[in-house]
Amino acid sequence: MKILICYFSGTGNTKKIVDKYKEEFEKLSIEITIHKIEEPFFNYNLDDFDLFGLAYPIHAFNAPSIVLNFLKTLPKQENKKRVFILKTSGEPLSLNNISSLKAIKILRKKNCYLTNEYHYVMPYNIIFRHSDNMAFKMWDTAQNIIPIDCLEILNNKKAKLKHVFLGSFIAWIFRIEFWGGRFNGKKYKVNEKCIKCQRCINFCPTHNIKIENGKICFGRNCIMCMRCSFFCPTNAIKIGLFDKWKVNGPYNFNNYNEDEKESHNKYCKKSYQKYFSRCEKKFEDINKK
Ligand SMILES: Cc1cc2nc3c(=O)[nH]c(=O)nc-3n(C[C@H](O)[C@H](O)[C@H](O)COP(=O)(O)O)c2cc1C
Structure with missing residues (x-):
């Protein structure tokens, strides 16, 4: 099986997720090609791939304009193509799910159909700086869950996110x-x-x-x-x-620091807790099996 993932990443979070996907797919002997959306796309033909992945950071409840513009340039596929979407965002609000609606619409016109969609919470690159401990926890969570998500994609087990009522309209306003x-x-x-x-x-x-x-x-x-x-x-x-x-300087994703103070620990607290426990449950359920 051959997979192509096209991604955009402003500050590296989405790239980290894509790299982990590459690692996992390669472990399963899948041939995987990664394309950075900001670079020319001439060398690839979607027809050469069995699966097409799209990855981006959520910007104002939307896919960034560079991603949507890239999708518009894709040729219409002769045969139906399966697509999966990976997205990252700073907070886990379910309103973020609407970010893919426009992309899905463009993809449909290209004869590409979404079957799997995954959202990974990663530290903010604007609004405020998450603590490195939070970044560590987010990355640890993503690393646990990505192997499971990869298998879902390969086994054609559909996974879609729920979109709120009037989602397309709300996303349009935020554009x-x-x-x-x-x-x-x-x-x-x-x-x-x-x-x-x-x-x-x-x-x-x-x-x-x-x-x-x-x-x-x-x-x-x-x-x-x-x-x-x-x-x-x-x-x-x-x-x-x-x-x-503004947030300046990369996060340290690798070390948990006992002494670090969490300055925004009340922000969307329940939402983050829900996200982490949902991922933990998914991880535990699979391991029980
Ligand atoms: C202009 C802009 C808008 C953003 N809007 C959202 C948003 O609507 N919801 C959210 O949870 N995070 C939002 N974020 C945070 C990013 O989605 C998040 O930090 C992401 O992981 C960055 O990924 P990257 O490093 O691959 O660019 C926004 C970031 C930027 C720069």
């Missing part, structure tokens, strides 16, 4: 973020801490950042993925109207 991002992106600035390393320029998935007359300038093609400000080594980028929500 104002696509325009908001472009408007706000123009307001990005670097401050005196900038060391002109040009990491932001080289990393930007839409080539929206340039250096002109020795100054870092931001254009109108920002998709609010946060890659530039998240990975800025001196935290020099101000992200316009959302600067108070």
Whole structure:
């Protein structure tokens, strides 16, 4: 069996999930190809694959615009193609489920049909910084659950997420973020801490950042993925109207730190608990069998 996963990841969370999928599929001797959506797609033909996976981070209850635009460019398939969707988001609210509705609609036009959909909670790259302990727990949970999800996909055991009433309409309203991002992106600035390393320029998935007359300038093609400000080594980028929500610097997913303080432990507490216990139950049930 051959699988193609096309993914977009602003700050690495979705990539981590996709890499884990690759590892698991390879353990099962599945031939897997990974395509980064921001790179040219010419080398692939969907017809050469038995299964098509799409992975993205949720942006304002939607798939990022770069993902939807990519899907629109896909040719219509002659034969029906099975699709699975993997998504990551900072909080586990079920409203996040609506993020795939537009993608599913576009995929249907391409003769591609969703059978499996999975949502992994990963730390926020905007709004506030989760603790590293929370990041550790999220990643640990995802790692336990992904092997089970991989088997579901391979065994054609359907898994779909429930969408709220009027989900498409709500998602459509939130797609104002696509325009908001472009408007706000123009307001990005670097401050005196900038060391002109040009990491932001080289990393930007839409080539929206340039250096002109020795100054870092931001254009109108920002998709609010946060890659530039998240990975800025001196935290020099101000992200316009959302600067108070900025998260800078990668998470440490690997160590549990007993002494670390959790500063947002009340935020969506029940929702996170529900997510973790649902995953634990799925893991335990499978292990009992
Ligand atoms: C512009 C923007 C909008 C976001 N909107 C949501 C959202 O609606 N719901 C949510 O739970 N997380 C939201 N997030 C958080 C990301 O989905 C989350 O941190 C994700 O794991 C980032 O993945 P990445 O590192 O692959 O980009 C948003 C992040 C950004 C940058």
